[in-house]
Amino acid sequence: MFKFPEILSIPMAKWVDSIMQAVLDNFGGFFDLIGHISLIMLMSVERVFLAIPWFVIVIAVGILGWKILASVWKGVLFSILLMIIGSFGYWDLAMMTLAIVITSVITALIIGIPIGIIMAWSRTVETIIRPILDAMQTLPSFVYLIPALMLFGLGKVPAAFATFIYAVPPVIRLTCVGIRGVPEDVVEAAKAFGSSRWQILFDVQLPLARPSIMVGINQTTMMALAMVVVGSMIGAKGLGMEVLLSINRIEVGRGFEAGLSIVLLAIVIDRLTNALSKNGENTAGNGT
Amino acid sequence: MSEMEPIVSIKNLWKVFGQKPKDLSWEQMKSTKNDDELKKTGCVAALRDITMEIERGEFFVIMGLSGSGKSTLIRTLIRLVEPTKGSIVFAGSDVVKLNKKELIEFRRKKAAMVFQNYALLPHRTVLENAAYGLKIQGMKEKERLEKAETALETVGLKGWESYYPGNLSGGMQQRVGIARALATDPEILLMDEPFSGLDPLIRRQMQDELVELQDTVKKTIIFVTHDLHEALKLGSRIAIMKGGLVVQTGTPEEVVTNPADDYVKEFVKDASPAKIITAGLIMEDPDLLLYRWEGPKTARHLLKKSKKEYAFVVSKKRELLGVTTLNALDKVLKEGETEFGKSIDTDIARCTIDTTLEDLFPVATNTSYSVAVVDDKGRFLGEIRPRMILDAMFQDEEEEDV
Numbered sequence: 001m002f003k004f005p006e007i008l009s010i011p012m013a014k015w016v017d018s019i020m021q022a023v024l025d026n027f028g029g030f031f032d033l034i035g036h037i038s039l040i041m042l043m044s045v046e047r048v049f050l051a052i053p054w055f056v057i058v059i060a061v062g063i064l065g066w067k068i069l070a071s072v073w074k075g076v077l078f079s080i081l082l083m084i085i086g087s088f089g090y091w092d093l094a095m096m097t098l099a100i101v102i103t104s105v106i107t108a109l110i111i112g113i114p115i116g117i118i119m120a121w122s123r124t125v126e127t128i129i130r131p132i133l134d135a136m137q138t139l140p141s142f143v144y145l146i147p148a149l150m151l152f153g154l155g156k157v158p159a160a161f162a163t164f165i166y167a168v169p170p171v172i173r174l175t176c177v178g179i180r181g182v183p184e185d186v187v188e189a190a191k192a193f194g195s196s197r198w199q200i201l202f203d204v205q206l207p208l209a210r211p212s213i214m215v216g217i218n219q220t221t222m223m224a225l226a227m228v229v230v231g232s233m234i235g236a237k238g239l240g241m242e243v244l245l246s247i248n249r250i251e252v253g254r255g256f257e258a259g260l261s262i263v264l265l266a267i268v269i270d271r272l273t274n275a276l277s278k279n280g281e282n283t284a285g286n287g288t
Numbered sequence: 289m290s291e292m293e294p295i296v297s298i299k300n301l302w303k304v305f306g307q308k309p310k311d312l313s314w315e316q317m318k319s320t321k322n323d324d325e326l327k328k329t330g331c332v333a334a335l336r337d338i339t340m341e342i343e344r345g346e347f348f349v350i351m352g353l354s355g356s357g358k359s360t361l362i363r364t365l366i367r368l369v370e371p372t373k374g375s376i377v378f379a380g381s382d383v384v385k386l387n388k389k390e391l392i393e394f395r396r397k398k399a400a401m402v403f404q405n406y407a408l409l410p411h412r413t414v415l416e417n418a419a420y421g422l423k424i425q426g427m428k429e430k431e432r433l434e435k436a437e438t439a440l441e442t443v444g445l446k447g448w449e450s451y452y453p454g455n456l457s458g459g460m461q462q463r464v465g466i467a468r469a470l471a472t473d474p475e476i477l478l479m480d481e482p483f484s485g486l487d488p489l490i491r492r493q494m495q496d497e498l499v500e501l502q503d504t505v506k507k508t509i510i511f512v513t514h515d516l517h518e519a520l521k522l523g524s525r526i527a528i529m530k531g532g533l534v535v536q537t538g539t540p541e542e543v544v545t546n547p548a549d550d551y552v553k554e555f556v557k558d559a560s561p562a563k564i565i566t567a568g569l570i571m572e573d574p575d576l577l578l579y580r581w582e583g584p585k586t587a588r589h590l591l592k593k594s595k596k597e598y599a600f601v602v603s604k605k606r607e608l609l610g611v612t613t614l615n616a617l618d619k620v621l622k623e624g625e626t627e628f629g630k631s632i633d634t635d636i637a638r639c640t641i642d643t644t645l646e647d648l649f650p651v652a653t654n655t656s657y658s659v660a661v662v663d664d665k666g667r668f669l670g671e672i673r674p675r676m677i678l679d680a681m682f683q684d685e686e687e688e689d690v
Contacts, residue, residue: 189407192366193421193472194396203423207411 020147035152038103042156046099054091058082061268068275078271081264088257090239094265097238100156100231101224101269104163108220112168113213116175117201126176133169141166141230149234159231163224170219178212179205214277221273225266239265293380294341295476295508296365301338301374303360303532306331334360336532338374342510347502349511349523351555357532358512362478365510366399367391379475396425400469404481406461408453414440414464415449421472432471439471440464442501459490466498470505479511483518495521516555520544520564528552540564561681567648568641570680571661571670574600580609584628588617598657600668601632608668610634611657638662641669648677 023031049057058079066075085094119126144165148158182205190200206213232240239262246255334357342348352358363369365376367383376383378398386394400421408417416423419436427435440446443463453461462482469477483491495518502509513519519526520540527537528551536548544564547553576594578587578601591599591614598613609632616631625631637655639648640662652659658671 183405183407185403185405185407186409188368189401189403190420190424192368192395192399192401192403192478193424193468194392194394195424196392199424203420204409207409210411 020150024150031151035157038152038157038160039155042099042103042160045103046096049095049099050092054086058086061272064272065268068272074271078268081268085261085264088261090242090258090261093237093239093242093258094261096236097228097240097262098265100160100163100236100238101221101228104160104167105217105221105224107160108164108168108171108224109217112171112216112220113175116172116213116216117179117205119172119176120179120205129172133172136165137169141227142233145230145234154235156236158234159227159236162234163227163231166227167220167223170223171213171216174212174216174219175209178209178216181212182208211277214273218270218273218277221269222266225262225269228262293344295344295346295379296342296510297377298338298340298365299375299377301335301361301364301376302333302372303335303357303364303369304331304333304372333532335364335371338532338534340527340534340537342508344508345506347499347509347511347522347524349513349519349526350529351513351516351519351523351526352529353514355531356529358514358529359480361529362401362480362510362512365478366395366401368401396421396472398474399476399478400472400474401478401480402462402465402469402482404484406453406458406465406485408461408464408468410452410454412452413449414445414451414453414456417453417464418467418471420468425472436467436471439467442470442505443467444497457490458486459494462486462494466501470507474507476508476510479509481512481514484514491518498522516559517563520559528555541566541569562646562649563644565645565680566641567639567643567645567659567661567672568669570645570676571641571672572676574658574671577602577668578612579604580628583626584612584617584620584631585626587612587628588614588621591617600658600660600671601628602668606667608638608660608662608666611636636660639672640664645677645680648672652677 061082062075062079064075065078066072069075085091115129119129141162145158145162148161148165152158152161186204186208187200190204195203228238228240229243230240232238232244239258242258243255243262246252246258336357338361350358350361360369364371365378365383367386371384374384378394381394383391383394409420412420415433415436418440419432422432422435423429437446437449440449440463443466445460445463445467448456448460453464456464462485465482483494486494498509499522511519511522513522520543523540525537525539526543527534528543528548529535530551536543536552538546541564543552544556544559544561547556576590576596576599578590578599580601580603582590587599587601591597598611601609601612603609609628611633612628612631613633616633620629620631636657637651637659638661639651639659643651643661648659652672652674658673660671661669663669
């Protein structure tokens with residue numbers, strides 16, 4: 001038997017630990033601040049969702065579905081799906097989950113879209129960022145739950161942070177792909193008429209990349225929802241927590257109800273954001 | 289034309305693609321006579337030592353097959369492609385030396401380009417597309433939309449303002465492209481194969497309209513094409529490119545009747561002389577020209593002496609009055625007239641010096657006399673006998689047979 005020589009071992013674990021320690025020692029205050037701000041954001045969003053009466057949200061989603069998908073029946077269907085969640089007694093938990101998802105998605109968009117744009121502009125930046133995105137998507141989420149926990153403590157903030165890390169890659173990638181996919185001649189024409197880089201970005205690239213970016217937003221939202229259960233492991237209240245509890249107590253029925261609620265929420269959000277990206281195609285993508 | 293300052297003056301322009309073309313010295317580039325030598329340095333030359341001048345108001349056509357460097361050349365003029373060496377003096381300033389800010393300003397105000405694939409914004413209406421160049425300049429919305437509307441009217445798209453480009457046919461999309469370029473009122477219009485994507489019928493129609501358009505807007509146009517017929521039809525001068533070199537520059541007539549080398553000859557082989565050769569080129573002074581003040585009697589005498597059946601009659605100012613024949617003269621003389629009177633047949637075939645042979649055919653076949661060539665004031669310039677049209681048509685082939 002050939003054993004791998006011990007002399008070649010890399011003490012990666014030690015390094016990461018000491019880096020983590022150094023970060024905590026030196027930038028602890030900084031992360032406290034970020035954590036604090038995030039918490040305020042999360043709490044306010046959550047409060048808003050909990051403050052709105054359930055029927056207002058049900059009706060609003062119904063109307064939204066009707067308008068965006070141009071079908072009354074789909075609007076009604078969405079309303080019914082949300083009512084089912086309520087009938088399980090999970091309305092408040094669903095709203096808490098939604099608050100975390102929406103906050104992390106919005107953060108992901110604010111940070112992800114500009115990164116995607118810069119990636120589309122510069123090959124160098126792309127070469128650097130692409131492997132990082134791969135790592136973010138393939139690294140088991142538990143691995144970065146631990147440092148998130150150490151930086152932000154238990155609760156919603158590390159959950160939102162982990163959700164952000166997991167969910168941001170699609171919107172970055174698809175923004176980059178979308179902008180790269182804008183026909184070269186249209187960009188050239190814009191240049192020929194004396195457009196500056198920003199004029200090209202806002203008049204040409206972003207509008208034409210819109211369908212692709214919308215798909216990115218849809219994917220990012222779906223990924224964020226997928227993180228719900230994992231996030232609850234570090235103390236984020238919501239539907240995920242319910243699933244986790246029923247696993248621990250082996251309560252199949254309760255787990256099914258909570259799981260189904262997540263699925264229903266996901267369906268409604270997916271269909272709505274997906275329809276938005278299709279709408280974009282109709283106006284922006286019909287060029288020859 | 290030659291007294292005027294050229295609007296664009298290109299001197300020793302080079303574009304070399306490849307690794308570190310800037311490292312090549314001036315002499316090195318000049319000494320590379322063929323691609324193989326350049327390729328050793330890992331470079332390909334798209335433009336080699338181009339020198340040309342384009343006059344104000346000219347319709348200048350750059351023609352060549354794909355890979356000849358014609359598209360690269362038109363792009364270097366506004367530095368969509370950065371030239372490697374050389375200078376492009378545009379209305380007094382060297383485009384190559386402009387910094388980023390000046391270049392943007394230059395592109396906004398001086399030149400506008402029309403693209404082969406129209407390159408319109410699909411998410412904007414026709415009107416907004418036409419106003420695009422003005423928007424980039426920072427013009428207020430109301431003003432720019434007004435100007436764009438005028439431009440759309442010029443290209444015949446009135447009423448289509450609120451449509452999206454995707455709903456328009458190729459020809460109409462390209463009209464929007466032209467309107468977008470005209471709206472900024474540029475000094476020079478660059479057109480990169482604008483009609484290549486259109487079907488032949490629409491293409492011909494667009495070409496006709498473009499010629500008319502240039503007559504009204506009086507812009508300098510630089511037009512790139514791979515289509516010889518298009519080049520001959522549109523250009524007041526044509527530059528023929530091959531492998532990054534300009535092999536010949538001249539008027540359509542010069543290019544067709546006197547190709548500079550075998551490459552051009554091969555190119556223009558299929559060109560029908562009927563479309564290029566004009567009446568002015570083949571007309572001749574008539575053997576006999578009658579003046580009105582000479583009267584019918586003298587006229588009859590002169591006709592008999594020169595053994596002709598008929599002759600053109602002009603006024604003192606050489607204005608063409610018509611044709612008179614021996615028979616008609618005999619008739620009026622019998623009636624005792626001293627003026628030409630009825631003996632002049634005013635219903636005769638006329639053309640101008642710009643009329644091409646193609647257009648001369650129907651004119652010549654509908655008359656039993658020669659075709660008279662007149663200027664815009666109706667003055668007689670020369671005559672064209674039907675036989676001369678045929679001679680001009682088959683002149684080249686006869687030469688080849690020899």
